[in-house]
Amino acid sequence: MTTPADRASHGSRIPEAVHRRRWAILGVLMLSLLIVVLDNSILNVAVKTIATPAPTGLGATQSEIEWAINAYTLVFAGLLFTAGLIGDRLGRKKVLLGGLVVFGIGSALAAESGTPGELITYRALMALGAAFVMPATLAVLMNVFEREEQPKAIGIWAGGVGLAIAIGPITGGALLDHFWWGSVFFVNVPIVLLALVLMIWLVPDSRDPKPGRLDPVGVVLSVIGLVLLVYGIIKGGELADFTNPKVLLTIFAGVAVLVGFVIFEKRSDHPSLDVTYFKNKVFSAAMSAIALVFFALMGVTFFGVFYTQSVRGYSPLESGVLMLPLAAAQMIFAPRARLLVDRFGNKATTTAGLLLIAVTLAVFATFEVDTPIWLLEVNFFLMGTGMAHIMTPTSVVIMQALPREKAGSASALSNTFRQVGGALGIAVLGSVLATSYRNGIEGKLGLLPPGLRDTAGESIEATLGIAEKLGPRGQALIDPANDAFLHAMHVTALCGTGIAIVGAIVTALFLPGKPAAPQGGKPEQELVAAVD
Secondary structure (H helix, E strand, C coil): CCCHHHHHHCCCCCCHHHHHCHHHHHHHHHHHHHHHHHHHHHHHHHHHHHHCCCCCCCCCCHHHHHHHHHHHHHHHHHHHHHHHHHHHHHCHHHHHHHHHHHHHHHHHHHHCCCCHHHHHHHHHHHHHHHHHHHHHHHHHHHHHCCCCCHHHHHHHHHHHHHHHHHHHHHHHHHHHHHCCCCHHHHCHHHHHHHHHHHHHHHCCCCCCCCCCCCCHHHHHHHHHHHHHHHHHHHHHHHHCCCCCHHHHHHHHHHHHHHHHHHHHHHHCCCCCCCHHHHHCHHHHHHHHHHHHHHHHHHHHHHHHHHHHHHHCCCCHHHHHHCCHHHHHHHHHHHHHHHHHHHHHCHHHHHHHHHHHHHHHHHHHCCCCCCCCHHHHHHHHHHHHHHHHHHHHHHHHHHHHCCCHHHHHHHHHHHHHHHHHHHHHHHHHHHHHHHHHHHHHHHHHCCCCCHHHHHHHCCCHHHHHHHHHHHHHHHHHHHHHHHHHHHHHHHHHHHHHHHHHHHHHHHHHHHCCCCCCCCCCCCHHHHHHHHHC
16 A cells, blocks of 8 residues: 555655545546436437327427437537636636536426427536536546556546446436436436535545646637537438438538648647647557447447337336446446556457457347347447456556646547547448338338338338337238348448457557566556557
8 A cells, every 4th residue: 555655755746635535536526427427328218208298208209309319419529628628727626516517407407398499408508517527527537546546546437437328228217117207307416416515525626737828719610620520420320311411511511620620729839639649649549449439339329229129129127227237347347457458468458348349249230039138138248348448448548648737638538539439320320220221121111101101211110100000000010120120230230340340450550569567667657658
């Protein structure tokens, strides 16, 4: 155990009082992170209820439901980088507290929404608060733990992200079984109040000691570019057509603005983002790995919900419970992934994790209507294991590649890549799913009235909904709908497999291998040396 004298002799910049309560601080940060990440996944199980006419739900259309999800994603991804910069300058604790307050207010308003339009607006407000919370949690972590403890703390933090993603559907399903649809949002309010009290009491403030001048042009360009790019990606997924002129124009406009942002930052003497970070191949490879793995994972989560609920007939709560092995694997292996890094190196650990993800995605391409459910459970557990051995090593590489004072910027950049990768995964793989499904079901819709054929071909939910309205005549559509969806899911899973393999190739080429530890050297110190 490190004593205060040992820490002083090593020139520690962390006050002793803060060092003593560092694990309690991590617990508070995890609580704040939990509700923010939880909300990204909790809405999925409430979709059917919200679409139900009042008083049970809001009677939202499919388009309005999509925008309730997308409004959160757009604001969250667009502001993450900016929020990290503001936290570095104004103080991470202040930004965390402010973000939590906004998130709590947005949650309470969303729970009481009277129309789909109000829900969409308040979801965007929640995302505004969440964007300031998420990067600040990791930035505070980097400033309360000594460098040798950071990998362990980041491992626990990464495990918390996986836990929140997995328990979102379970929590939402349990709430919907006992309360009204707004409870999936209102549950955030008491947790926010508890987190605020604990944060004021325990968490120290920190900031960049040399913040320099603000970069308003760079901040605006980064927000506009990211919002345009993510909007175009999501819109392409909605239309199942990336050749649509509006989609292409928006994506190209987003890319053009981001290129302008990079050019402006390279020429600025006070950039908000030092683009020279990306000259480091290790840093760039780690960022790419995060984006690619979330591309594959979010796309699978998207069709996995339809597989368990629409094809297999599980309830939202049961479907959420089926995701528990994914959460369990994250919690078990994320804090221990650093041990494999110490033994085998970053390259081997992360590449193996990506290859394991590729295998689990390929297994999805074998699932049928009657596949034993324990195979799905084993596959989810292996997927969580692969995720744990990707997120922890790459997060360590990214955060330790930059000075501690820039922790907020590094965290925001990491989270932005994760969100953009996930949005791209949902959009692209969702588009593959929709196109494959329509091609598979169109030939079976000939008996429907012409006005219903196009609607019935949109998704398996649309087909099954029309079949239910038709009564006995609609029963003939159920088996073809399941067959068409399963074929579409197999195609989509194989596309995700290819993406994960690309990520494995990138990490195998550019991440550092096992360092040759000198006498008295520590593997983590050698990892940092390799990054630097």
